[in-house]
Amino acid sequence: xxxxxxxxxxxxxxxxxxxxxxxxxxxxxxxxxxxxxxxxxxxxxxxxxxxxxxxxxxxxxxxxxxxxxxxxxxxxxxxxxxxxxxxxxxxxxxxxxxxxxxxxxxxxxxxxxxxxxxxxxxxxxxxxxxxxxxxxxxxxxxxxxxxxxxxxxxxxxxxxxxxxxxxxxxxxxxxxxxxxxxxxxxxxxxxxxxxxxxxxxxxxxxxxxxxxxxxxxxxxxxxxxxxxxxxxxxxxxxxxxxxxxxxxxxxxxxxxxxxxxxxxxxxxxxxxxxxxxxxxxxxxxxxxxxxxxxxxxxxxxxxxxxxxxxxxxxxxxxxxxx
Amino acid sequence: xxxxxxxxxxxxxxxxxxxxxxxxxxxxxxxxxxxxxxxxxxxxxxxxxxxxxxxxxxxxxxxxxxxxxxxxxxxxxxxxxxxxxxxxxxxxxxxxxxxxxxxxxxxxxxxxxxxxxxxxxxxxxxxxxxxxxxxxxxxxxxxxxxxxxxxxxxxxxxxxxxxxxxxxxxxxxxxxxxxxxxxxxxxxxxxxxxxxxxxxxxxxxxxxxxxxxxxxxxxxxxxxxxxxxxxxxxxxxxxxxxxxxxxxxxxxxxxxxxxxxxxxxxxxxxxxxxxxxxxxxxxxxxxxxxxxxxxxxxxxxxxxxxxxxxxxxxxxxxxxxxxxxxxxxxxxxxxxxxxxxxxxxxxxxxxxxxxxxxxxxxxxxxxxxxxxxxxxxxxxxxxxxxxxxxxxxxxxxxxxxxxxxxxxxxxxxxxxxxxxxxxxxxxxxxxxxxxxxxxxxxxxxxxxxxxxxxxxxxxxxxxxxxxxxxxxxxxxxxxxxxxxxxxxxxxxxxxxxxxxxxxxxxxxxxxxxxxxxxxxxxxxxxxxxxxxxxxxxx
Numbered sequence: 013x014x015x016x017x018x019x020x021x022x023x024x025x026x027x028x029x030x031x032x033x034x035x036x037x038x039x040x041x042x043x044x045x046x047x048x049x050x051x052x053x054x055x056x057x058x059x060x061x062x063x064x065x066x067x068x069x070x071x072x073x074x075x076x077x078x079x080x081x082x083x084x085x086x087x088x089x090x091x092x093x094x095x096x097x098x099x100x101x102x103x104x105x106x107x108x109x110x111x112x113x114x115x116x117x118x119x120x121x122x123x124x125x126x127x128x129x130x131x132x133x134x135x136x137x138x139x140x141x142x143x144x145x146x147x148x149x150x151x152x153x154x155x156x157x158x159x160x161x162x163x164x165x166x167x168x169x170x171x172x173x174x175x176x177x178x179x180x181x182x183x184x185x186x187x188x189x190x191x192x193x194x195x196x197x198x199x200x201x202x203x204x205x206x207x208x209x210x211x212x213x214x215x216x217x218x219x220x221x222x223x224x225x226x227x228x229x230x231x232x233x234x235x236x237x238x239x240x241x242x243x244x245x246x247x248x249x250x251x252x253x254x255x256x257x258x259x260x261x262x263x264x265x266x267x268x269x270x271x272x273x274x275x276x277x278x279x280x281x282x283x284x285x286x287x288x289x290x291x292x293x294x295x296x297x298x299x300x301x302x303x304x305x306x307x308x309x310x311x312x313x314x315x316x317x318x319x320x321x322x323x324x325x326x327x328x329x330x331x332x333x334x
Numbered sequence: 335x336x337x338x339x340x341x342x343x344x345x346x347x348x349x350x351x352x353x354x355x356x357x358x359x360x361x362x363x364x365x366x367x368x369x370x371x372x373x374x375x376x377x378x379x380x381x382x383x384x385x386x387x388x389x390x391x392x393x394x395x396x397x398x399x400x401x402x403x404x405x406x407x408x409x410x411x412x413x414x415x416x417x418x419x420x421x422x423x424x425x426x427x428x429x430x431x432x433x434x435x436x437x438x439x440x441x442x443x444x445x446x447x448x449x450x451x452x453x454x455x456x457x458x459x460x461x462x463x464x465x466x467x468x469x470x471x472x473x474x475x476x477x478x479x480x481x482x483x484x485x486x487x488x489x490x491x492x493x494x495x496x497x498x499x500x501x502x503x504x505x506x507x508x509x510x511x512x513x514x515x516x517x518x519x520x521x522x523x524x525x526x527x528x529x530x531x532x533x534x535x536x537x538x539x540x541x542x543x544x545x546x547x548x549x550x551x552x553x554x555x556x557x558x559x560x561x562x563x564x565x566x567x568x569x570x571x572x573x574x575x576x577x578x579x580x581x582x583x584x585x586x587x588x589x590x591x592x593x594x595x596x597x598x599x600x601x602x603x604x605x606x607x608x609x610x611x612x613x614x615x616x617x618x619x620x621x622x623x624x625x626x627x628x629x630x631x632x633x634x635x636x637x638x639x640x641x642x643x644x645x646x647x648x649x650x651x652x653x654x655x656x657x658x659x660x661x662x663x664x665x666x667x668x669x670x671x672x673x674x675x676x677x678x679x680x681x682x683x684x685x686x687x688x689x690x691x692x693x694x695x696x697x698x699x700x701x702x703x704x705x706x707x708x709x710x711x712x713x714x715x716x717x718x719x720x721x722x723x724x725x726x727x728x729x730x731x732x733x734x735x736x737x738x739x740x741x742x743x744x745x746x747x748x749x750x751x752x753x754x755x756x757x758x759x760x761x762x763x764x765x766x767x768x769x770x771x772x773x774x775x776x777x778x779x780x781x782x783x784x785x786x787x788x789x790x791x792x793x794x795x796x797x798x799x800x801x802x803x804x805x806x807x808x809x810x811x812x813x814x815x816x817x818x819x820x821x822x823x824x825x826x827x828x829x830x831x832x833x834x835x836x837x838x839x840x841x842x843x844x845x846x847x848x849x850x851x852x853x854x855x856x857x858x859x860x861x862x863x864x865x866x867x868x869x870x871x872x
Contacts, residue, residue, distance in 0.1 A: 179507035269809055
């Protein structure tokens with residue numbers, strides 16, 4: 013039949029197809045990044061510290077702002093001298109809330125979405141060119157990002173909300189005491205400035221999860237093994253990421269059944285937002301809000317040893333604003 | 335032409351309903367939104383009278399959603415198998431392969447389009463399925479074309495697309511070019527929720543589904559629409575229903591030149607050529623024969639008295655009574671035969687790995703409804719549901735089971751309960767799963783520690799990831815603080831225990847356990863709400 017290709021046509025078409033496929037493959041081969049792609053699942057970068065701190069660094073202060081989240085963050089940033097101290101025009105900013113769980117805002121397992129949106133606006137007001145909001149969730153990411161309210165509020169404020177996906181991770185040698193080569197969520201660290209926005213929560217294993225522990229959310233891979241040496245892992249991560257600012261959401265806290273909660277009875281309204289350039293001090297203060305004394309947290313001492321900040325609140329200027 | 339447009343549109347709608355489940359989540363949704371499905375993704379299954387008949391016979395009730403199938407049944411009463419030729423997505427796929435794959439020469443095609451004896455098999459399969467349904471099993475759903483094509487697309491094509499798209503996205507993202515990376519980002523955001531599944535898309539044992547689906551499509555090269563002509567029980571049902579239809583093929587024998595163009599193109603092997611009786615029950619009403627006839631010898635129109643009824647039309651398949659009775663009896667006997675050795679029926683011992691989705695009915699009621707369409711497995715956001723191979727016995731082949739090691743049941747997700755077309759999985763509210771607001775918590779199983787594999791229990795190593803991931807409040811895993819001397823050093827440990835009264839069997843613990851090959855905490859079906867015989871606590 014005439015519509016059956018002859019052997020000659022078939023061979024020709026096959027050859028053209030093969031040549032096209034070879035061309036595409038070699039194109040991709042030429043484009044690939046030797047450094048990262050030669051061993052895609054292996055680390056090839058040397059150990060590094062991601063330092064996002066603003067220079068010149070203002071003297072560390074611990075600002076405790078009381079009020080509804082939007083007003084509280086505004087006052088806290090004003091008390092630190094304004095966002096311009098931390099973010100310069102045209103910079104790229106990453107905001108890293110806790111979007112770990114399929115929970116609604118009142119259940120206080122994720123960062124307050126209104127606080128996240130307010131921070132996004134403050135960054136843009138300071139001239140930021142791009143603000144990214146991202147996290148690596150424990151539950152299904154799409155559900156976490158939706159039901160936390162952060163997807164909607166952050167996008168309305170103009171931020172780019174980036175969900176974790178396999179292609180967004182790269183293996184990096186964190187080079188800590190226990191954290192070696194780990195897959196890292198690249199959009200979370202690809203910026204000029206990094207604002208860590210944890211929520212103060214009880215945690216069954218590490219007692220309290222706040223600023224330092226929130227950085228787990230930039231890791232991928234098998235992070236469930238880190239619990240075997242949890243305090244060192246937390247300190248390693250805090251050593252790896254030096255945030256520009258830490259903004260602790262304590263508008264509503266989870267004081268039991270952490271880190272997921274699930275029952276409104278596990279939460280209570282505190283109405284505070286704590287801001288500092290010192291993540292250790294923020295944790296040392298905020299843990300008391302969920303009834304955990306700071307001396308129960310070995311990772312605070314480890315953080316101090318590594319010069320990441322101070323857990324001794326008498327050594328830092330505290331300011332309360334309302 | 336009109337037929338092709340109709341087939342194309344319905345196939346597109348079918349694929350859209352399967353692929354486009356994005357929009358459940360996103361920036362457009364409020365925090366309080368339940369992340370529900372906004373449209374009826376199971377619509378095609380609801381339109382299927384064969385499924386409705388199976389469930390009606392097996393349960394002596396008809397779920398309201400299946401009443402939509404009356405539309406198709408009524409249309410069939412008037413126009414026979416028009417659904418097969420104009421609507422059915424499985425039929426359209428078979429049709430497309432038959433027409434595009436150059437498998438047969440013209441002469442062979444005419445030969446392949448002669449009515450063949452195996453066409454009677456579909457009636458026997460229909461009767462077998464109805465017989466089994468009469469005895470309480472919806473296993474006929476395995477052969478239903480809509481169920482088959484849903485399974486075929488959702489559980490075999492989709493994982494392949496997912497694999498290819500993910501590979502492409504990850505490869506381009508791995509290049510040094512910033513543009514390529516941005517492209518892969520855009521591609522991901524565009525495709526996620528459609529073919530790129532956030533948590534991967536694995537179908538355990540899916541290769542068997544793929545092979546069968548591929549074989550059905552491939553068969554079209556030898557006999558066009560072989561599945562539709564010989565096997566499809568829905569086609570059989572619609573063909574029977576159309577016996578007293580109002581449309582008929584009229585043949586003008588005086589004009590016919592025996593060119594056989596009509597036979598070459600007939601999609602149903604229904605003998606359109608003048609001089610042979612038209613097989614009403616086989617005709618898809620594709621109208622190809624009318625369009626292709628150069629002499630205008632063929633036309634479709636209202637039924638009118640025929641000059642030679644015997645010679646012009648065979649209104650019903652000429653089945654032997656013996657075969658009819660044997661098929662129905664075989665279906666009836668199949669149920670006790672399948673259940674005699676089964677450990678999943680209500681009398682038997684529950685299978686520990688037969689963890690059903692939340693909202694699944696008691697096993698007997700479940701098997702009376704589940705048609706193995708795979709919608710629940712497709713929609714599951716954590717890829718937790720998989721087609722059973724032997725967990726539910728041979729009768730439960732490809733019915734859904736939850737495998738926590740692959741994916742846990744999300745604490746507030748009720749998607750699988752929303753898409754089940756037959757009510758085998760009852761519609762649940764978020765509160766039914768969490769047990770909040772005065773609702774009784776739905777339990778699908780219970781977690782058990784394997785203390786010999788557990789880091790703190792067996793190895794003196796701190797770890798309580800299971801407790802962290804437990805979504806219950808208060809948690810269903812509680813901790814005992816102890817001090818152990820490990821290699822001469824005192825170590826503070828927290829030993830985890832399960833509180834069976836709080837455990838819902840969601841498997842978050844098993845899924846998160848760092849013992850990667852076989853978790854140190856595993857869920858089994860014990861304690862499931864749906865089975866009183868499997869109850870654990872007093």
